[in-house]
Amino acid sequence: HTARFTVDPEFTVGEVDPRLYGTFVEHMGRCVYTGIYEPEHPSADAAGFRTDVADLVRELGTGLVRYPGGNFVSGYHWEDGVGPAAERPRRLDLAWRSIETNQVGTNEFLTWAKEQGLDPMMAVNLGTRGIDAARALVEYCNQPGGTAWSDLRIKHGYSAPHDVKLWCLGNEMDGPWQTGHKTATEYGRLAAETGKAMRQVDPTIELVACGSSNAAMPTFGTWEREVLEQTYDEVDYLSLHAYYEEFDGDRASFLASGAHMDQYIRDVVATADHVRAARGAKKHIRLSFDEWNVWYAARFVGERNLETAETPRLIEDTYSVTDAVVVGSLLITLLRNADRVAIACLAQLVNVIAPIRSEPGGPSWRQTIFHPFAQAARFATGKVLRTEVTGSRIDTERHGDVPALDSVVTYDEESGAVTVLAVNRGQEESLNLRAELRGALSGYRVLEHLVLADQDPDAVNTQAEPDRVTPRADGGAEVSADGALEARLAPVSWHVIRLV
Numbered sequence: 001h002t003a004r005f006t007v008d009p010e011f012t013v014g015e016v017d018p019r020l021y022g023t024f025v026e027h028m029g030r031c032v033y034t035g036i037y038e039p040e041h042p043s044a045d046a047a048g049f050r051t052d053v054a055d056l057v058r059e060l061g062t063g064l065v066r067y068p069g070g071n072f073v074s075g076y077h078w079e080d081g082v083g084p085a086a087e088r089p090r091r092l093d094l095a096w097r098s099i100e101t102n103q104v105g106t107n108e109f110l111t112w113a114k115e116q117g118l119d120p121m122m123a124v125n126l127g128t129r130g131i132d133a134a135r136a137l138v139e140y141c142n143q144p145g146g147t148a149w150s151d152l153r154i155k156h157g158y159s160a161p162h163d164v165k166l167w168c169l170g171n172e173m174d175g176p177w178q179t180g181h182k183t184a185t186e187y188g189r190l191a192a193e194t195g196k197a198m199r200q201v202d203p204t205i206e207l208v209a210c211g212s213s214n215a216a217m218p219t220f221g222t223w224e225r226e227v228l229e230q231t232y233d234e235v236d237y238l239s240l241h242a243y244y245e246e247f248d249g250d251r252a253s254f255l256a257s258g259a260h261m262d263q264y265i266r267d268v269v270a271t272a273d274h275v276r277a278a279r280g281a282k283k284h285i286r287l288s289f290d291e292w293n294v295w296y297a298a299r300f301v302g303e304r305n306l307e308t309a310e311t312p313r314l315i316e317d318t319y320s321v322t323d324a325v326v327v328g329s330l331l332i333t334l335l336r337n338a339d340r341v342a343i344a345c346l347a348q349l350v351n352v353i354a355p356i357r358s359e360p361g362g363p364s365w366r367q368t369i370f371h372p373f374a375q376a377a378r379f380a381t382g383k384v385l386r387t388e389v390t391g392s393r394i395d396t397e398r399h400g401d402v403p404a405l406d407s408v409v410t411y412d413e414e415s416g417a418v419t420v421l422a423v424n425r426g427q428e429e430s431l432n433l434r435a436e437l438r439g440a441l442s443g444y445r446v447l448e449h450l451v452l453a454d455q456d457p458d459a460v461n462t463q464a465e466p467d468r469v470t471p472r473a474d475g476g477a478e479v480s481a482d483g484a485l486e487a488r489l490a491p492v493s494w495h496v497i498r499l500v
């Protein structure tokens with residue numbers, strides 16, 4: 001089993017936008033409370049945020065974080081979360097039927113994010129609210145002072161504006177589960193007028209319109225077209241969301257999830273460009289893949305508890321080696337589409353379908369999926385190079401015939417560093433990778449070959465054994481005498497090969 005491709009720094013797809021390594025914090029389950037924030041925890045800082053979790057967030061290498069939802073935002077009154085904490089109301093959150101104590105709100109979260117070096121991507125409520133609440137929030141966050149909302153922020157103890165540059169106009173508004181669900185035309189008009197007012201407050205902000213909640217929605221394609229017909233001139237990005245899981249033991253299809261994501265991206269690009277062409281517009285809409293991950297959602301439906309609670313354990317999926325390989329392949333897919341995908345957020349950051357887990361009063365640890373994300377964020381920077389993989393293929397039930405090797409290459413012109421990310425989707429056989437190094441890459445050698453794989457593809461990290469699955473540096477890749485990168489990839493494995 002062999003797969004081949006050619007790497008030539010002359011052939012580029014686009015720049016790696018650092019915002020591709022985004023994540024997501026929602027007021028859901030234990031992402032905020034007992035996740036990033038737990039004043040009673042021994043590691044808590046003066047503001048009540050867990051420093052052990054913050055250390056892992058920084059190690060993860062994410063540079064962007066979406067907040068505060070998710071479905072949660074569609075019923076959220078942001079005013080509940082600012083001002084003296086003792087006076088904040090306890091609200092019933094309709095999205096997750098939880099009690100929201102509002103002890104963490106806009107100011108606390110944005111201050112924490114800044115301390116971790118994260119740029120925020122804020123969402124406004126277009127479910128139960130609209131233009132007025134959204135423009136007030138932008139004014140509260142971004143106006144330096146001298147107006148009622150900005151002076152209120154100063155009174156609350158935050159004299160400097162937060163300067164939030166990126167804003168989502170609602171969340172998954174096509175979903176019947178969404179509080180305040182809308183038709184494409186209803187949503188499109190509201191999003192356009194809300195976006196316009198928000199930009200009247202701060203002309204420097206960028207806006208994301210809601211695309212479909214996933215590619216299987218009955219309105220997929222039509223929703224994107226109708227929303228963009230209403231919002232084209234106001235927005236910069238259109239959102240995509242996708243979660244993948246293994247169905248009925250069909251692991252081959254699960255390992256090929258990247259092929260589905262790739263097609264989804266191409267379909268949304270085609271739809272956005274259709275609207276562009278029909279309007280004779282110059283601007284290209286770029287994509288914000290602001291929720292993606294492996295999520296065993298089918299299990300969640302069964303375990304959903306309708307009792308209301310303050311910090312319920314919701315969708316705390318424990319990820320395996322196989323899940324990490326799929327996450328790696330999804331990262332490869334996002335990078336391969338870097339010419340149109342500018343933003344992507346792994347959903348979510350802590351506890352809720354997350355790379356980081358934490359226990360109340362207890363430890364925090366890295367899930368398996370932490371590793372491919374952290375490695376890509378650290379090493380896959382610069383320009384994405386075009387790679388056309390040929391060779392071994394795998395036939396899958398859900399996604400058809402896919403290459404056994406999934407791979408993308410980045411090239412950092414400044415440092416000259418080349419990073420090859422690769423996944424062997426095969427479950428039985430090792431795969432021989434052979435990549436011809438052309439042009440400026442002749443004479444390159446392997447600096448490091450990092451691998452995530454295991455004899456047991458179902459191995460997981462747990463509180464009891466937090467480092468059961470960690471990357472190794474013994475991949476053994478080499479550059480051959482005739483100038484080709486050669487590596488042997490074990491079944492169901494993730495690889496980072498660094499060349500200099």
Ligand code: AHR
Nearest residue numbers: 026070071072171172347
């Ligand atoms: O990330 C979990 C949920 O998935 C989000 O709240 C929602 O936007 C999506 O359906």
